[in-house]
Amino acid sequence: MLDDRRLPAVVRDQVARFSAKLSAGLKRPVQKFIGQMLFGMLAAKDIKLSNVARSLKEVISLGKTETRLSRNVSTQVIAEPVTAALIQDGAAGINDDEVPAIDISDIAKPYARKMECLTTVRDGSAQGELTKGYRLLGVVGADVRGDRLTPLLMDLYSQDADDFESKNTQILAAIDRVRAATGEHGIWAIDRGGDRGHLLEGLLSRGCRFVVRLRGDRNLKDKRGRLRNSMMLAVGMRRREVAEIVTEDAGTRKRRRVRIGCRRVRLPKRDEWMTLVVVKGFGEKPLLLLTDVEVKRLREVLEIYLTRWKIEEIHRFLKSSYHIEDVRGRSYVGLRNLAALVMAAFYFLAVVLGARLELSILLRKVLAKVQRFFEVPEFRFYALADGLVRVLFRIGHSPPVKTPDAKTPQLTFAL
Numbered sequence: 001m002l003d004d005r006r007l008p009a010v011v012r013d014q015v016a017r018f019s020a021k022l023s024a025g026l027k028r029p030v031q032k033f034i035g036q037m038l039f040g041m042l043a044a045k046d047i048k049l050s051n052v053a054r055s056l057k058e059v060i061s062l063g064k065t066e067t068r069l070s071r072n073v074s075t076q077v078i079a080e081p082v083t084a085a086l087i088q089d090g091a092a093g094i095n096d097d098e099v100p101a102i103d104i105s106d107i108a109k110p111y112a113r114k115m116e117c118l119t120t121v122r123d124g125s126a127q128g129e130l131t132k133g134y135r136l137l138g139v140v141g142a143d144v145r146g147d148r149l150t151p152l153l154m155d156l157y158s159q160d161a162d163d164f165e166s167k168n169t170q171i172l173a174a175i176d177r178v179r180a181a182t183g184e185h186g187i188w189a190i191d192r193g194g195d196r197g198h199l200l201e202g203l204l205s206r207g208c209r210f211v212v213r214l215r216g217d218r219n220l221k222d223k224r225g226r227l228r229n230s231m232m233l234a235v236g237m238r239r240r241e242v243a244e245i246v247t248e249d250a251g252t253r254k255r256r257r258v259r260i261g262c263r264r265v266r267l268p269k270r271d272e273w274m275t276l277v278v279v280k281g282f283g284e285k286p287l288l289l290l291t292d293v294e295v296k297r298l299r300e301v302l303e304i305y306l307t308r309w310k311i312e313e314i315h316r317f318l319k320s321s322y323h324i325e326d327v328r329g330r331s332y333v334g335l336r337n338l339a340a341l342v343m344a345a346f347y348f349l350a351v352v353l354g355a356r357l358e359l360s361i362l363l364r365k366v367l368a369k370v371q372r373f374f375e376v377p378e379f380r381f382y383a384l385a386d387g388l389v390r391v392l393f394r395i396g397h398s399p400p401v402k403t404p405d406a407k408t409p410q411l412t413f414a415l
Contacts, residue, residue: 008395015039018352022085033072041345043392047322057396074331079340091181093150094141100186101308105315107325108133116332117158134158140311149350154343156336172202189308211304214288220265234278234286237261243299258282260298277301321385349381
């Protein structure tokens with residue numbers, strides 16, 4: 001039975017083991033830095049270095065701790081090895097039916113002046129207004145019918161950076177990195193914007209199974225070889241199935257009755273046959289999904305696409321719980337490092353704590369530390385993040401120095 005008095009030390013030990021796995025093969029100072037950052041983010045529930053430094057509770061001054069963290073995060077290139085370690089560790093959780101979902105979010109920095117590679121983004125929290133900031137490309141494996149999540153990649157990038165080629169290149173590069181570890185497992189799900197011709201051809205040429213939402217203005221070839229607008233193909237399509245689905249928006253559940261139909265189509269310059277799935281009753285306009293997945297029921301294609309929404313909840317969680325939009329720093333390398341580290345912190349919440357039986361018991365202990373008057377919500381990571389703050393913040397990163405036993409024959413010096 002895990003004693004509550006031992007809980008902070010046990011959790012700290014698990015964070016240390018996880019950080020050691022992520023940083024294996026790196027130099028010792030870099031390993032120490034990654035361990036401190038992961039612990040600090042989890043203990044402070046924040047990405048700002050000032051709060052991370054405060055949670056470490058070092059014997060030196062807070063200013064010196066923050067200066068050291070700032071220097072390391074800006075000079076060490078750790079985003080690539082940390083992400084590679086996450087993908088390699090999480091690949092075991094990606095089976096044939098798992099959905100690696102891709103989503104591109106944004107970090108709005110409207111008042112920034114000297115941050116490197118600031119670019120123009122559409123602020124999703126401000127009705128799509130144009131502002132300065134960065135883009136976040138996330139890949140998360142999600143179970144269609146369960147609540148298992150496997151964070152794999154979080155890439156902060158700017159279209160004004162020297163190494164940026166195109167949005168399509170960023171997405172395909174992320175897919176290649178994940179597939180190098182997972183192989184052909186998983187069904188990729190991408191929202192609107194994933195139906196660009198270059199991206200679809202890249203998915204097909206790689207042999208990926210996918211479900212992509214169409215905007216409605218893309219042209220496809222029907223069975224007779226005619227080039228037709230995808231929305232026009234959807235008009236008058238016969239109903240094949242009727243399904244009842246439950247969606248949740250801002251905590252409000254809605255039950256919808258939808259009609260689903262399909263047609264066989266091809267891309268204008270490709271020979272592979274795919275299925276255009278049309279869902280009516282989901283919104284004002286028909287929902288168009290393009291897939292190369294063979295399913296027994298069309299409803300399965302809709303369920304795969306809806307699973308992609310879980311990654312949007314993760315982005316909201318990282319912005320509200322770990323304040324990723326409040327990231328500060330001038331170095332573009334440092335900003336990319338912080339994005340990779342905050343994804344690693346979420347991996348610890350989502351995967352590590354529930355990996356084994358003894359850790360699932362630990363997870364329940366951590367959740368019990370959250371003194372809430374209401375039940376834990378379905379997206380339990382909000383409560384789990386609060387519980388870790390209560391457990392870790394008061395103890396600091398380094399364990400107390402053990403004093404030698406008076407009876408030991410070990411030679412000691414009284415200083």
